[in-house]
Amino acid sequence: MMDNKNLSKILIGIAGRWTLIFLALEIIFFSIFGTNYFSLKNLQNILLASTTVLLLATGETFVIITGGIDLSVGFMVGFSGVICAKVMVTLQAAGASQAVAISSGIIAALLLGLLPGLVNGLLVAKLRVPPFIATFGMLGIAYGFAEIICNNVPIMGLPTSVGSIGHGYLIYWLPGKVFAFLQKPENLTRLELQNLVPIIPNVTVITAIVIGIFAFILARTKFGQHTYAIGGSMDAAERAGINVKRHLIKVYMISSFFASLAGVTYVLRFITGRAPAGSARLLDAVVAVVIGGASLYGGTGTILGTVIGALIIGALETGLVNLGIPTYNLYIAVGCILIFAVLVDQFFPELVRKE
Amino acid sequence: MEPLLEVKNITKRFGGLTAVDNMDMEVFPGEVVGLLGDNGAGKSTLIKVISGVYHADAGTIFFEGKEVRIDNPMHALRIGIETLYQDLALAENLNVYANIFLGREKLKRFLGLINVLDHDYMLNESKKVLDRLEIEVPSLKNQIRTLSGGQRQAVAISRSIYWNAKFLIMDEPTAALGVAEQKNVLDLVKTLSSQGVPVIIISHQLHDVFSVATRLVIMRRGKKVAERITKDTTTDEIVGLIVGSLPGDYGDVNDGAKETAQVDKETGLVDEGQEGKQ
Amino acid sequence: MRVLSDFFSFGISRTKKRKVLSCIGRNWALLFLILMLMLFSILGKHFFGLRNFSNILLAVTTLLLLASGETFVIISGGIDLSIGFIMGFVCVTSAIIMRDLHAAGFPQAISILAGSSIGILLGLIPGFINGVLITKLRVPPFIATLGMWGIANGLAWRLCEGFPIAFLPSKARDIGMAYIAYYSPKKGFSLFDRPVLTERADILNLMKIIPLPVLLIAILLVIFAFILSKRKFGQHTYAIGGKVDAAIRAGVNVPWHLIKVYVISSFFAACAGLLLVFKLNMGIHTQYTSSYELFAIAAVVIGGASLMGGKGSIWGTVIGVLLIGTLNNGLMMMGLPIFYRYIAIGCILIVAVLIDQLFPELVYKE
Numbered sequence: 001m002m003d004n005k006n007l008s009k010i011l012i013g014i015a016g017r018w019t020l021i022f023l024a025l026e027i028i029f030f031s032i033f034g035t036n037y038f039s040l041k042n043l044q045n046i047l048l049a050s051t052t053v054l055l056l057a058t059g060e061t062f063v064i065i066t067g068g069i070d071l072s073v074g075f076m077v078g079f080s081g082v083i084c085a086k087v088m089v090t091l092q093a094a095g096a097s098q099a100v101a102i103s104s105g106i107i108a109a110l111l112l113g114l115l116p117g118l119v120n121g122l123l124v125a126k127l128r129v130p131p132f133i134a135t136f137g138m139l140g141i142a143y144g145f146a147e148i149i150c151n152n153v154p155i156m157g158l159p160t161s162v163g164s165i166g167h168g169y170l171i172y173w174l175p176g177k178v179f180a181f182l183q184k185p186e187n188l189t190r191l192e193l194q195n196l197v198p199i200i201p202n203v204t205v206i207t208a209i210v211i212g213i214f215a216f217i218l219a220r221t222k223f224g225q226h227t228y229a230i231g232g233s234m235d236a237a238e239r240a241g242i243n244v245k246r247h248l249i250k251v252y253m254i255s256s257f258f259a260s261l262a263g264v265t266y267v268l269r270f271i272t273g274r275a276p277a278g279s280a281r282l283l284d285a286v287v288a289v290v291i292g293g294a295s296l297y298g299g300t301g302t303i304l305g306t307v308i309g310a311l312i313i314g315a316l317e318t319g320l321v322n323l324g325i326p327t328y329n330l331y332i333a334v335g336c337i338l339i340f341a342v343l344v345d346q347f348f349p350e351l352v353r354k355e
Numbered sequence: 356m357e358p359l360l361e362v363k364n365i366t367k368r369f370g371g372l373t374a375v376d377n378m379d380m381e382v383f384p385g386e387v388v389g390l391l392g393d394n395g396a397g398k399s400t401l402i403k404v405i406s407g408v409y410h411a412d413a414g415t416i417f418f419e420g421k422e423v424r425i426d427n428p429m430h431a432l433r434i435g436i437e438t439l440y441q442d443l444a445l446a447e448n449l450n451v452y453a454n455i456f457l458g459r460e461k462l463k464r465f466l467g468l469i470n471v472l473d474h475d476y477m478l479n480e481s482k483k484v485l486d487r488l489e490i491e492v493p494s495l496k497n498q499i500r501t502l503s504g505g506q507r508q509a510v511a512i513s514r515s516i517y518w519n520a521k522f523l524i525m526d527e528p529t530a531a532l533g534v535a536e537q538k539n540v541l542d543l544v545k546t547l548s549s550q551g552v553p554v555i556i557i558s559h560q561l562h563d564v565f566s567v568a569t570r571l572v573i574m575r576r577g578k579k580v581a582e583r584i585t586k587d588t589t590t591d592e593i594v595g596l597i598v599g600s601l602p603g604d605y606g607d608v609n610d611g612a613k614e615t616a617q618v619d620k621e622t623g624l625v626d627e628g629q630e631g632k633q
Numbered sequence: 634m635r636v637l638s639d640f641f642s643f644g645i646s647r648t649k650k651r652k653v654l655s656c657i658g659r660n661w662a663l664l665f666l667i668l669m670l671m672l673f674s675i676l677g678k679h680f681f682g683l684r685n686f687s688n689i690l691l692a693v694t695t696l697l698l699l700a701s702g703e704t705f706v707i708i709s710g711g712i713d714l715s716i717g718f719i720m721g722f723v724c725v726t727s728a729i730i731m732r733d734l735h736a737a738g739f740p741q742a743i744s745i746l747a748g749s750s751i752g753i754l755l756g757l758i759p760g761f762i763n764g765v766l767i768t769k770l771r772v773p774p775f776i777a778t779l780g781m782w783g784i785a786n787g788l789a790w791r792l793c794e795g796f797p798i799a800f801l802p803s804k805a806r807d808i809g810m811a812y813i814a815y816y817s818p819k820k821g822f823s824l825f826d827r828p829v830l831t832e833r834a835d836i837l838n839l840m841k842i843i844p845l846p847v848l849l850i851a852i853l854l855v856i857f858a859f860i861l862s863k864r865k866f867g868q869h870t871y872a873i874g875g876k877v878d879a880a881i882r883a884g885v886n887v888p889w890h891l892i893k894v895y896v897i898s899s900f901f902a903a904c905a906g907l908l909l910v911f912k913l914n915m916g917i918h919t920q921y922t923s924s925y926e927l928f929a930i931a932a933v934v935i936g937g938a939s940l941m942g943g944k945g946s947i948w949g950t951v952i953g954v955l956l957i958g959t960l961n962n963g964l965m966m967m968g969l970p971i972f973y974r975y976i977a978i979g980c981i982l983i984v985a986v987l988i989d990q991l992f993p994e995l996v997y998k999e
Contacts, residue, residue, distance in 0.1 A: 071927075129986045130940050136927060140979030147972035220471040222460045225449075229457055232446030239444045240458030241429060275972075283779065296773050299448035328790035335783030339766065342776045 018344060019291060019308045022337075023315065030319035037322050040197065047204045050314030051269070052077060052262045052278055054307060056285035057292075058211050059258025061306045062218065062251045064289050065231045067298025068124060068131035070252060072139040073259040073285060076116060077278025079146040080263030084109035085155040085273025088162070098159040106264050113260025114253050116142055121249030135252075146275035155273035166268030169198035170205050203265050210261060214254070215303035227251060231298030284313050287334055291341040312337065357420055358383050359553050360405070360436075360522055365414035367400050374400040376577035378414070382522070387544060387554045389568030389585070391561075393597050397577040398557050402524055406438040407431035419521070435521030441530060443511045447500040451492055452481035454499055455514045484517045485509075488546055505536025512543055516552070523547065523554045529563050541567050561590050573597055580605065661988050662935055662952045665981075666959060673963035680966045683840060690847050693958035694912075695720070695905050697850055697951065699929040700936075701857060702901025704950045707933050708861075709894045710874040710942025711767065711774035716902035717925035718785035719759050721918035723906030725789050727752030728798035728916020731805065741802040748910075753903045759785055760899020764892030782926070789918040798916030809911030811845040846908055853904070857897075858947035870894060874942025931978065932957055935985040956981065 031038035056073045063070045088105035092098070116138050123134035164183075172184050174196055188196065218224035229237040230244055238244050259278075266277050291309035294301025317330055358381035367375040375397045382388050390398050403409045405416065407425040416423055418434055425431050431438070445454050453460075456477045463473040481495055490509040492502060499507060508528055515523055525544070529537040537560075544554055544567045558564050564571065565585055573581045573596045580603030581596045595601030657664065674681035699716050706713045731748030735741065759781050766777040815823050817830060817839050830839060861867035869890055872880040881887055910916055936953030938945025957978055964974050 123983060127987060128990060129983055132930075132940055133934060133982055133986045136931065137979035137983040140975035140982075144972035144974075144976035144979070147970070147975075152970065152972075220465070222462060222470070222472060225453065225460055225472060226458075229446045229449060229453075232448035233444065235442065236444040236446045236454075236457065239428065241432070242458050283782070287779070290776060296775055299446070326791070326794075328787045330787070331783040331790070332787030335780040335787070338776060338783070339772060339780040342772050343770060346771055 023308055023312050026315050030322060034319060034322040044201060046314050046318045048201050049318055050310050051203055051207055051265050052281050053284045053288055053310045053313060054207055055258045055262040056281055057288040057306045057310045058214060058303055059255035060285045061289050061301050061303055062227060063255045064294050065227050065298055065301045066251055067231045070255045071135040072116060072142055073255060074279040074282030075139045075143040076256055076259035077263040077266055078275040079142040080109040080113040080260035081266045081277050082146045082150045082273040082275055083112050084264050084267045085158055086149055088158050089155060092159050098161045101159050102161060109264050110260050113256055117253035117256025121252035125245040125248040150273060150275055158271050162268060163271050165202055168202045169200055170202060171199040173197045173199060203268055218303055287338050288313055290338060356383055361417040363415050365404055365411045367404055367409055368412050373577050378579055380572055382553045384553055385548050385551050386570060387548045387568045389564035389571045390555055390557045391571055391597060392574035396574040398574055406436055437515035437520035438524040439511050441527045443507055445499050445507055445511060448498060450498050451495040451510055452477045454510055455481045455517055484513050488513055488543060503536060504532045505539045508540050509543060523552055525556045527558055529560055575599060662956060666952055666956050669959050677963060677966035689958050689962045691844050693954050694846055694850055694908060696928060696954045698901045698905040699925055700932040700950045700954050701854055701947055702898035703929045704933050704945055704947055705870060705894050706898045707938045708874045708942060708945045709870050709891060713898045714778040714926050715759060715781035715785055718782050718789060719756055719899055719902035720906040722785045722789040723752045723756040723903040724909045725793045725798060725916040725918045726755055727907055728801060728910050731801050732798055735802045741804045744802050745805050749907055752907055756903025757896050757899055760896035764895035768888035768891045793918050801914055805911050806914035812841040812843060813845060813848055814842040816840040854947055861947055871943055931982050
């Protein structure tokens with residue numbers, strides 16, 4: 001029986017990390033059957049393509065852990081993106097420098113983007129509106145306002161530096177020669193330009209830093225602990241003296257902060273502000289969180305799990321494109337993975353981390 | 356000896372329904388008092404008045420000799436009155452020491468900048484209090500949902516003790532437990548009282564109450580009908596007092612008083628004896 | 634709640650006050666609808682008229698079907714997110730069958746009938762799968778139907794490759810565009826038969842009364858409303874939503890019942906898909922722009938259901954749908970751009986829930 005015990009320990013260890021293994025298998029699969037899938041360029045593409053979902057899913061993780069849900073994040077991306085773009089364009093036209101215009105746009109978007117979160121939080125915590133309804137109402141309102149601001153037309157004409165930030169990389173490496181930060185090295189020959197290796201997109205850096213900070217908050221601080229507690233038993237949390245209402249408001253504001261950050265990165269990447277941006281990503285985000293081990297009833301989930309979930313979807317999408325398979329199959333695949341993820345959590349509860 | 360807790364003339368009404376009627380009670384240090392009565396007798400309401408959930412319509416509460424006004428549950432907690440309801444108020448998804456420190460987590464500095472949870476401290480302190488109460492759990496790092504009912508009770512009690520509860524009220528502590536676990540919890544109660552913490556225990560399991568309580572207070576229709584020293588009475592006598600077949604110490608309670616076990620048509624409130632007793 | 638009871642302790646005619654407020658609270662959606670109708674009639678041109686009302690009814694047919702199916706699910710305490718794409722899936726599938734049979738030379742009637750029945754039958758399968766996932770494998774409804782949402786979406790898309798399915802038997806459109814009665818000043822009143830008119834003025838003056846699909850849907854709704862409110866099946870649905878344990882102990886076969894509930898939802902979604910084929914004369918499937926399921930849920934909630942289950946009714950859902958539809962139409966008639974509708978519906982939804990909360994004891998059906 002000793003052997004069995006060790007064996008089952010190993011199996012549990014593996015199965016507990018099934019998402020990571022699945023991701024690895026995915027990448028291996030596409031690397032074999034696809035073209036140039038396992039290349040620095042493509043792997044970075046995966047990260048870039050997953051940006052929106054990564055951000056939305058991280059914010060959504062907090063909300064889902066408390067047992068709620070935030071349906072408004074999809075349209076919040078458009079809402080903040082439109083604000084960001086509009087401010088940039090307006091300031092630029094008023095003669096402000098690029099630096100001022102761009103930073104003002106970003107700050108405005110991030111600040112104003114907290115408002116819907118605040119409203120969501122108030123509705124859910126103080127007025128006890130079910131999260132599903134409150135955030136659904138908010139999504140309509142956010143979308144409405146977004147369209148009003150941009151007048152139904154994508155905002156164009158942004159300052160040119162936006163493109164260099166959004167498409168820029170942290171490091172540029174010319175093998176054997178130059179190592180440059182943030183900007184392409186000057187005076188390169190045509191051949192050298194072709195061989196230039198860009199490493200780590202700026203956008204990914206921002207994403208990673210912010211997600212990293214909040215992952216730390218969730219895992220190691222009192223705030224994170226209380227978030228889990230509320231998800232586990234709102235009653236217990238209240239009786240332990242936690243100000244549940246205030247905490248929930250903060251959680252929904254975190255979610256909308258991440259959604260507005262996603263909107264900002266959208267603007268940086270696509271150099272335009274569009275109202276319907278990101279609306280399709282809501283479901284991907286929720287799926288990512290659930291794949292990552294969270295339960296929709298609350299109380300469980302980790303940022304790391306969510307990140308893996310988001311990458312699974314991103315890698316899948318990129319892989320299907322790489323293989324030339326029509327993307328509608330993506331939906332079928334993701335749907336199946338989702339159900340599989342939940343079944344695993346159901347039938348193998350021991351895999352739920354015991355710390 | 357002065358009573359640690361004393362309530363005098365406590366009355367609580369809900370619309371036309373008098374749930375608690377001029378109730379007096381004392382609890383002395385180290386006592387375990389069994390509060391008994393049938394559904395609708397007023398036990399839960401009295402307890403909720405003491406723990407701050409309800410405000411009494413009349414009467415006074417004395418704690419540690421001083422008159423106190425208990426405005427809300429947090430206030431009661433701060434004075435040192437801890438109430439353990441049937442649902443225990445534990446977070447299933449957190450582990451043992453996280454629950455003990457819930458809301459009052461110990462923090463330490465990380466890199467001199469940020470405050471993070473001090474898991475080691477909380478783990479050790481929890482171990483200490485569990486040992487003090489002679490409780491055994493497989494691992495303090497296990498989530499509460501992996502613990503049995505009795506172990507959960509134990510954790511809830513440890514939490515109260517750790518935070519220096521001066522007074523413990525337990526509502527149906529053994530209701531959902533198996534036989535062996537019931538014994539464990541009752542032993543725990545005895546340990547508590549031996550350490551000087553008085554306990555009011557509400558329970559329908561008469562033999563449980565008989566095994567731990569030193570004194571019994573019986574209520575019926577919101578009033579106190581009798582008090583007995585446990586060793587001087589029998590279960591039969593208590594049952595009789597509870598249902599009213601035996602007259603109480605203070606005259607006949609059956610004097611045309613309204614049936615308390617009724618639904619008040621105006622406010623729609625159901626008799627408190629039926630709430631959440633599942 | 635304490636404030637409310639304090640308020641009621643003043644005044645002599647407590648019960649009378651309660652009764653009035655209860656009546657308002659319970660029927661707020663209907664009152665709001667009437668209010669809106671009046672408002673738009675004043676503010677908008679051409680709002681108040683047979684033609685526009687017919688338009689509203691036509692526009693809400695899809696939502697009516699989807700929301701009715703969703704009503705059963707929500708009352709049972711669950712949720713079904715897959716209806717939008719089941720609709721698309723069935724739309725495309727029936728269209729393909731109709732087109733292929735027609736092209737193969739079968740008479741129109743057969744192609745249409747075959748396409749319809751097979752489409753509906755196939756449309757029951759996702760509902761069945763949903764039910765099994767939820768009851769036997771204990772997948773939370775949100776997830777199960779979300780997964781099905783994706784799968785149905787992918788399948789539908791795969792079948793039509795993104796292109797609408799055309800070349801359907803033309804009779805289909807005739808049915809979809811038919812009205813029950815027509816009145817023309819020239820030719821008088823006629824039932825079902827669209828009068829043949831040549832003069833342009835005559836065509837413009839043709840009054841069309843009650844679209845045929847609306848009638849069929851109405852019949853369907855009446856049947857299911859009857860089942861929900863008067864039959865044992867309906868009672869059990871409420872019971873499961875209210876308190877599952879009580880239902881189990883009362884002997885209700887909860888797993889089976891829930892499977893049936895999700896099949897009903899799927900059935901209605903299939904009907905909606907089929908209806909689209911008749912209305913548009915093609916099979917079409919749009920991807921993520923279908924917020925249909927969310928609107929259906931909104932309609933059900935506005936109509937008085939609670940997401941926790943145990944409350945709601947077909948009639949309430951109908952009012953909820955009409956509310957959304959009227960709002961949509963009215964704002965459009967007033968010339969307001971589409972985004973205001975989103976904002977408006979968002980607000981109404983939240984108000985619906987708030988009102989529900991203010992009067993929980995009063996709104997609850999005895």
